[in-house]
Every structure is written in structure tokens, then in C-alpha cells.
């Protein structure tokens with residue numbers, strides 16, 4: 164992997180904000196701050212077409228973020244009214260939070276994969292979400308203190324402005340409906356069920372959202388018992404293999420080349436974590452909860468130092484690995500009074 168966004172990486176290392184950049188003819192990146200998040204910013208991209216501009220991932224919903232986005236557009240000499248389409252790689256609030264505001268000020272349509280829109284529909288039902296989270300946390304084996312902390316922080320998240328639903332649904336292989344631009348959607352589920360990458364086929368640039376980042380591995384979590392998100396993710400890594408675009412434009416951190424080597428590293432990371440997770444389960448005959456297993460996994464920081472939302476992400480990560488091991492017949496899960504216990508299969 165070769166870093167090409169060197170200004171972005173230098174800024175990252177100095178803990179500064181990266182500059183607005185003209186990435187290629189007709190393509191700009193505008194960093195938009197994510198308030199209170201160690202990832203610090205989302206890279207919002209603008210691509211010119213015959214009738215205006217496409218905006219991909221408008222960023223986090225906050226007055227400072229709005230100022231950074233509109234200030235960045237002004238620097239690129241792009242009037243907000245010239246944005247005709249807003250695309251989101253996925254509906255996490257650091258990417259999709261400001262889409263509604265952009266739509267309001269520009270009249271642009273908002274497009275995403277149907278699975279992301281379906282998530283927004285479920286998210287609209289707060290009561291259902293709250294009950295679902297309680298049952299889920301209990302099943303994970305999370306102690307009451309963690310459950311209370313997390314619910315409190317979720318309520319805070321729930322107070323944020325609601326995120327807008329899609330006007331247009333974009334499926335795998337679709338060309339985005341704007342004139343004079345070949346921008347093709349590539350469905351890459353795993354980080355979320357409807358995550359999309361976008362391939363600018365004319366310039367051979369791949370916008371990877373959170374699917375592929377140069378430094379960190381995206382969180383692969385739990386959607387529901389019927390899904391296998393890690394299997395989806397590994398399949399989505401394989402799907403991009405051999406594409407080798409001229410440059411990779413991720414939604415965080417910095418641009419780079421040699422996508423294949425990054426795909427190999429990410430695949431290897433999950434292979435190692437699968438082995439570690441299996442080892443923890445196999446060493447304990449009696450059955451462990453996801454919470455207990457997450458305590459035993461090696462994270463980039465000590466378990467005790469993780470905030471409740473980070474622990475929740477870690478539990479989700481452990482579950483996606485357990486589901487993959489279960490699908491391969493290497494672990495089993497049994498529900499005991501609403502608590503999921505994971506064990507090695509009986510010999």
C-alpha cells in the first residue's frame with residue numbers, strides 16, 4: 164500500500180485538520196469534523212458532472228461540521244445549489260448526518276442502498292429499538308452497569324436530528340443517474356448491510372467509504388441472528404480484489420494506492436481474530452457469553468480503558484466472528500434464560 168494523500172497523512176500525524184483538496188480534475192475532498200470522535204473527520208467528496216455536482220457522504224450533523232462543509236465548497240468554488248445528488252456510502256451519522264440539510268439547501272436528491280434505507284425505517288421506531296437493544300444486551304451477557312451507560316448514551320444519540328430517508332435506491336452495479344459521469348455502485352456489505360463503494364470509471368478512482376480504510380479496520384458488527392456480517396465482509400473484500408483502481412478515496416484518514424495489498428491485510432486481520440476467538444472459546448468448556456469473550460480478545464486498547472460505546476462495538480465485533488465460526492461448525496450457541504452461551508461443539 165502506498166499513501167497518496169500525503170497532506171492528509173501528515174495532518175493526521177500532527178493531529179491537525181487536513182486541507183480541502185482537488186484530488187483529480189473535477190474531483191474534490193472536503194474534510195468535515197466529527198465532533199467528539201477519535202476518527203476526527205469524514206472526507207466528503209464532490210464529483211463534477213454535466214449538470215452540476217454529486218456529493219458523497221455530507222458528514223456529521225453539527226453547526227461546526229456544516230460550516231466546514233459549506234466553507235470547503237466555497238473554497239472549491241462550488242455553490243451548494245449546484246449539488247444535484249447526494250449519495251451516502253452508508254447511513255452512519257458521521258456520513259449521512261448532514262444529508263437532509265444539503266438536500267434542503269440545494270434540492271438535491273438523496274440516494275443509498277435499499278438495506279440502508281430499511282435501517283433508517285427501523286431506526287424511526289424508537290420504542291422497538293429500545294426494547295431490541297435491551298434484549299440484545301442481555302443476550303450478550305453485558306452487566307447492568309454497561310447496559311445503563313449505553314442506553315443513556317443511545318438516548319443522547321436519539322436526540323439528534325433524524326436522518327433523511329432515500330429518494331432513490333441504488334443497487335449493486337447501478338450507474339448513478341447523472342449526465343456525463345460514469346459512477347458505478349459496488350455493494351460491499353459487512354460494515355453495514357447496505358454499504359456501497361462508488362467507482363468513478365472514467366478516472367478509475369474508487370470511493371470506499373468505511374469499507375476500506377488505510378490504517379484501521381472498520382467495525383464488523385452484528386445485524387441480527389439470521390445474518391453473517393463477517394462472511395459478508397470477507398466476500399466484499401474478495402469482490403474488490405483485482406480491481407486495482409488508480410487511487411483509493413476512503414471516507415476517513417487518507418488516500419492510497421495498491422488496493423489489493425490492503426485487502427490482503429484486512430483479510431489476514433480477520434483470519435487471526437477468528438483464530439483467537441476460537442481459541443478463547445475452546446479453552447473454556449462451560450460456555451461463555453459474548454461479553455466474557457470480548458474481555459479476553461486483544462484490542463488496540465485495554466478493555467478497562469474502553470468507553471461503553473467502544474465496548475459495544477467490540478462485542479459486536481466478537482459476535483460477527485462467533486457467527487462465522489458457528490457457520491463453519493466450529494462453535495455452538497445455546498440460549499439460557501435469554502443469555503447466549505458460546506462453546507466448542509461436543510466431540
Ligand SMILES: [Zn+2]
Nearest residue numbers: 253255354373
Ligand atoms: Zn461507518
Ligand SMILES: [Zn+2]
Nearest residue numbers: 255257373414
Ligand atoms: Zn465512518
